[in-house]
Amino acid sequence: MNAQRKHNLLWTLLFAAISLVWIFPIVLVLINSFKQKAYISRNAFSIPKGKAFVGLENYRTGIEQTNLFVSFGWTIVVTVGAVLLILVCTSMCAWWIVRVNNWTAKTLYTLFLLNMIVPFQMVMFTLSKLADMLGFNTPWGLWFIYLGFGAGLAVFMFTGVVKGIPKELEESAMIDGASVPRIFFSIVVPIMRPSIISVAILEAMWIWNDFLLPYLTLDISKYKTMSIAIQYLRGGYGSVDMGAMMACLVLAIIPILLFYLLCQKYIIKGVLAGAVKG
Structure with a gap:
């Protein structure tokens, strides 16, 4: 085994060990979901067996007590609606910022970047009050609140992608008589697809697991x-x-985990596409 292969093997073992550290809490939750609650507090790290093992009883109890299927439906509504709104609005906004490239566009882009560094705790009480006053205390009203908080990252990634798209493609389509919406959706969006999927994954994982913003x-x-x-x-x-x-935590983890596993290959593509030009 040459030095390069040894070096690669060491890195592989290191990252495998780190991945086990990250996976362990999920495995622990899964194991304890099959235990009686008395045994969970007594020894949370033991394998469920004998009297400690209750099968699917915890799942039935959790679903009944929380009405989890209804909550699952509202989570789907909030997540899908908010992610779609973020993708449509921020991709068009990023395209406009890059192609216009005047002081207004640059100022707007700077504001989007500042949006990423403002702590949520600074605005959460004011936000809660405004949401009640404006009628945004519904799942579809929450879409627009998530758009405000998620736009910074999305615009930042999409602008990098648009800068790498040759203007000649859009100019040729314009000469052929294509309208602005058709140019965007027929030419720009297909090129941006890896980054769109990447942003969708990141935003969906954030929104699906978010507790504080819906609670407020x-x-x-x-x-x-x-x-x-x-x-x-x-x-x-x-x-x-x-x-x-x-x-219930296991049931909440499974959908977003499957979504991530199905789409994870696009994350690196999307990030690299956004780093083509600064």
Whole structure:
């Protein structure tokens, strides 16, 4: 074995060990979702067997107590709607910023970059009040709030991609009589596809797992996302049905994990595409 192969093997083993550290909490949640709650607090790291093993009882209890399927539906509505709105608005905005390239576009781009560094804690109480006043305390109102918070990263990635698209393609289409919307959706969007998928994955993972923003803005008496519904497994005096909570967490993780695994190959492509030109 030559030096290069040894070097590659060491890096492979190192990253494999790091990946196990990241995967371990998920495995721990999965294991404890099949245990009685008394055994979870007694020994959370043990394999469920004997009296500790309850099969799918925790899953049934968690679904019944949280009405999880309804919450799952609202989570789908919030995530899909918000991601689609972010992708459409920010991709068009990034295209406009690059192609116009005047002081207005540059100022707008700077504001989008500043949007990424403003801590959410600075605006969360004002945001909650405004959401109630403007009627944005619904799942579809939440789409626009997520658009505001997610636009910075999306515009930043999309502008890098658009800078790498030759203007001649758009000029040729314009000479042939294509309208501006047709140029964008027929020429620009297909070239941006890897980055669009990358942004969709990143935004979807953030929105799907988000707890604080829906909790602060939604009318919880009518709408609960999965992250909010799981919190209602807490009983009186701070008691928590850990078995049912672990089961609900597994059910909440599975959809977004499958989505990530199906689309992960596009992440590197999208990031590299956005780094073609600064």
